[in-house]
Amino acid sequence: MTTAPLWGWDEIVAGAGGTADGGAPQGAIAGLSLDSRGIAAGEVFVALKDQRDGHEFVTVAFERGASAALVRQDYARRAGDGPLIRVGETLEGLCGIARAARARLRDDAGVVAVTGSVGKTSTKEMLRACLMRLGPTHAPEKSFNNHWGVPLTLARMPASTCFGVLEIGMNHAGEITLLSKLSRPHVAIITTVEPVHIEHFSSIEGIADAKAEIIAGIEPGGVVVLNRDNPLFERLAAAARAAGIDVVSFGEHAQANVRLVKCDLKTDHTDIEAECGNGRIVYSIAAPGRHMAQNSAAVIAAIEALGQDFESTIHAIGALATFGAPTGRGAREKISRGGGTILLVDESYNANPASMRAALAALALVPRMEYARRIAVLGDMLELGEASRDLHAGLSEAIANAGIDLVFAAGPHMKSLYDRVDPLRRGLWAETSAGLKDALSGAVMAGDAVMVKGSFGSRMGPLVEALRAGASGVVHS
Ligand SMILES: Nc1ncnc2c1ncn2[C@@H]1O[C@H](COP(=O)(O)OP(=O)(O)OP(=O)(O)O)[C@@H](O)[C@H]1O
Ligand SMILES: [Mg+2]
Numbered sequence: 306m307t308t309a310p311l312w313g314w315d316e317i318v319a320g321a322g323g324t325a326d327g328g329a330p331q332g333a334i335a336g337l338s339l340d341s342r343g344i345a346a347g348e349v350f351v352a353l354k355d356q357r358d359g360h361e362f363v364t365v366a367f368e369r370g371a372s373a374a375l376v377r378q379d380y381a382r383r384a385g386d387g388p389l390i391r392v393g394e395t396l397e398g399l400c401g402i403a404r405a406a407r408a409r410l411r412d413d414a415g416v417v418a419v420t421g422s423v424g425k426t427s428t429k430e431m432l433r434a435c436l437m438r439l440g441p442t443h444a445p446e447k448s449f450n451n452h453w454g455v456p457l458t459l460a461r462m463p464a465s466t467c468f469g470v471l472e473i474g475m476n477h478a479g480e481i482t483l484l485s486k487l488s489r490p491h492v493a494i495i496t497t498v499e500p501v502h503i504e505h506f507s508s509i510e511g512i513a514d515a516k517a518e519i520i521a522g523i524e525p526g527g528v529v530v531l532n533r534d535n536p537l538f539e540r541l542a543a544a545a546r547a548a549g550i551d552v553v554s555f556g557e558h559a560q561a562n563v564r565l566v567k568c569d570l571k572t573d574h575t576d577i578e579a580e581c582g583n584g585r586i587v588y589s590i591a592a593p594g595r596h597m598a599q600n601s602a603a604v605i606a607a608i609e610a611l612g613q614d615f616e617s618t619i620h621a622i623g624a625l626a627t628f629g630a631p632t633g634r635g636a637r638e639k640i641s642r643g644g645g646t647i648l649l650v651d652e653s654y655n656a657n658p659a660s661m662r663a664a665l666a667a668l669a670l671v672p673r674m675e676y677a678r679r680i681a682v683l684g685d686m687l688e689l690g691e692a693s694r695d696l697h698a699g700l701s702e703a704i705a706n707a708g709i710d711l712v713f714a715a716g717p718h719m720k721s722l723y724d725r726v727d728p729l730r731r732g733l734w735a736e737t738s739a740g741l742k743d744a745l746s747g748a749v750m751a752g753d754a755v756m757v758k759g760s761f762g763s764r765m766g767p768l769v770e771a772l773r774a775g776a777s778g779v780v781h782s
Contacts, residue, residue, distance in 0.1 A: 310334050311463060312402075314373075317349065318390050320405030321375060321398035327388040330372035337402070337460050338371075339453065346370030352377070352395050353453060359395070375399065396453065403459035403487055407469075410462075415611040416469040418488050420481060420519045421496025421532075422512065423660045425450060427592070427634055428496055428600045429472045434628050435604055435621035439613065440467030450474035455484045468611070476502050476688075478515045485522025492610045493519045494530040494603050498537040499659035504690030513537040517544040527551075528610040530603050533558035553582075553610050555602035563606040568598045570670050573637070574626075581605050583615035588622045592630040593637075594667030596660070601625055633766070635664065640773060645751020648676050649772055652758035653765040656686045658696050661758060662703045668756045669707035676754035681709045682745060682768055684738055684759020685716030694721045701725040711748065713741050716763055738764045746775050 310333035317334060318325045335347030341362035344350055350366035352359030352374060363374045364383045373388040375398050382389065392398035407416070417432055419425050426448045433444040443466040445458035450472035462469055473484045485493065498513045506512050517540075520529055529545045531538055534556035545552045555563040566585070567578035575598050576589045590601050601622070608618045630636050633654025639646050648671060652664045661683070668679055681704065689696050698721040704712060705727070713732040714723040723734040733744045738759070745768060749755055755772065759765035 309463070309465065311336055311461070312349075314388075316405070317373075317402060320402040321390050321392050322401045323375070323390040323392035323398055325388065326382070326391055327386070330388050332372055334372050337375075337399075337457060338366075339457060341366040341369065341371075344369050344371055347372045349390075350374040351399050351457070352380070353399070354395070355453075375402075396456075399453065399460060400456045400487060403456035406459045406462045406464075407487070407489055409464050410466060410469065414467050414469065415492070416471070416488060416490045416524075417492045417494065417607050417611070418471045418473050418485060418490035418519060418522070419494045419496065420473045420475070420516055421494065422499035422501040422516070423657060423663075424496040424596060424600050425472045425474060426631060427597065428494060428603055429470055430631050431600055431604045431625060431628055432468075432470045432607065434624040435608060436468040436470065438621045438624050439608075439617055441465055442468040442470065444470035445472055448472060448474070452480065452484070456487060459488065473519060475515055475518075477505050478511070479518070481515060481518035482521045485519045487522070489522055489524050490519075491524050491527045492530060492607045493523050493527070494607055495519065495532065495541060496600060496603060497532045497535050497659065498541070499657060500689065500692065500696065501657040501659070502688050503692060504688050509537065510540065513540050514544070517541050520545050520548045520550050523548075523550050525549075528553050530555060530606040530610060532556055532599070532603070533561035534599070553606045555606045556599065561602075563602045563609070565598055565602050568595060570595060570598075572671050572675065577601065579605055581618070582609050583618065586619055586622055588619075588625055590625040591628050592635060593670060594630075594635065594663055596663035596667070597630065597635070635667065638773075641751075642749070642775065643751045646676075647749060647751060647772070648754040649769065650754070650756040651766075651769045652756055653684075653769050654761060656684065656758050656760050656763070657689070658686065658700065661686065661700055664756055664758050665700075665703045665707040665709065668709070668754060671754040676752055678710045678753045679708060680711045680713070680732070680749065680753050680755045681707075682713040682741065682755060682757040682765065683715070683719055683722070684763030684765040685718040687718075687760040687762050689718075693718050697722045698725055704730075713745050713748075715741050715759070715765070719759075738768055741768060742771050746771055749775075 312334045314329035338344040350371040436442040443462045533554035563581040569576040715738040
């Protein structure tokens, strides 16, 4: 099967608002890449300025098979360079291509943008899995949700896409407006509003208002999907009403439009019944935890808001029966050690008070009959500003409620939590995650359920690796 080229040469040059230098590429344009190391043959290399200036790597990108490069006007062509698209600023050029990609979608295509304090990637991956059942779906790699991740995702979107899914994140007020206007979603989801990245905001209301910026880019007649259980719901709904955008809500709240009426939380999946606009949907989701059930309700709301009928919505949601939590965001594996099994829960990708509570609650669902001991390995939650100490210490109740038997903690912020843990349940505190490695490996044994979580910068991932390395194998169930 031959796939259509992603872009024609004239089309991409016009989209970028640039001028062509060097004639059309010989082969088809297969994609776009920001990283010369990972570039695939036929892709356009976009020379962005980030930690390094991408212009240093243009020639290397051509050596590796780039079909063309998007460069600044003043870039001096070097030997070995192929076709160039010259623009004022490369990020602007990329945004131009993104706008063109969005504009060329068919009229009946649907675009969903996901923002929120937590659960964006999880919800985005659920949408991808579900919408794929209904038509060609395009969604970002990883967590591509920032000033370059969103335009790159759009620029990579094939013209034949039926469903586009975007993740939109932010650290500061104002960021989401730009990215939402670029994406022009028909449906936007705000998963929830929590004290995350709070060091850049004076209040939780400020965070809610920044999330509400997503409304600014919604297409006329579009819908915003809001969490009815979140205390900031009314504030967000008022912002939508002021902009003339319809609200569809989800959650356990009696007035939620998509209401979770039953959530049977099991160790490795959840059985759910949701009452929605068109009737009741009974489904299950292979990613455990109430938070994942909440995300799935947002997904149902979005699919209905895209205009899908009841049958199609049920068919799409059926995909969640095999949806496991993404890597680093609750992905579970069973590893064998000492003649028994350890359940390893990898939550090492990020952490904030909301997702810590969600992860601890999910660990509490693991039956003692299967795994007698629950171990939490926790790294600092970053970017919490002045409230950091209290927000860390405030997790002690969640730890007790989840019946955690042993706590390992790393980092200066986690110290305030560790000091509040029952002394009988203390494993070890260390300044850095590396300082926990030996003690943790020595302590973990067959029959343990171990959950490792911290902000990415707290480097908890290597502890997951160390536990895996100490195993005698992976158990396939
Ligand atoms: N609705 C939710 N409520 C609380 N925690 C959640 C929710 N959904 C996912 N999580 C947990 O939050 C963590 C981050 O999840 P995810 O990567 O989906 O969020 P994100 O918003 O994309 O984060 P980032 O801002 O890093 O892109 C994971 O540990 C995940 O299990
Ligand atoms: Mg993400």
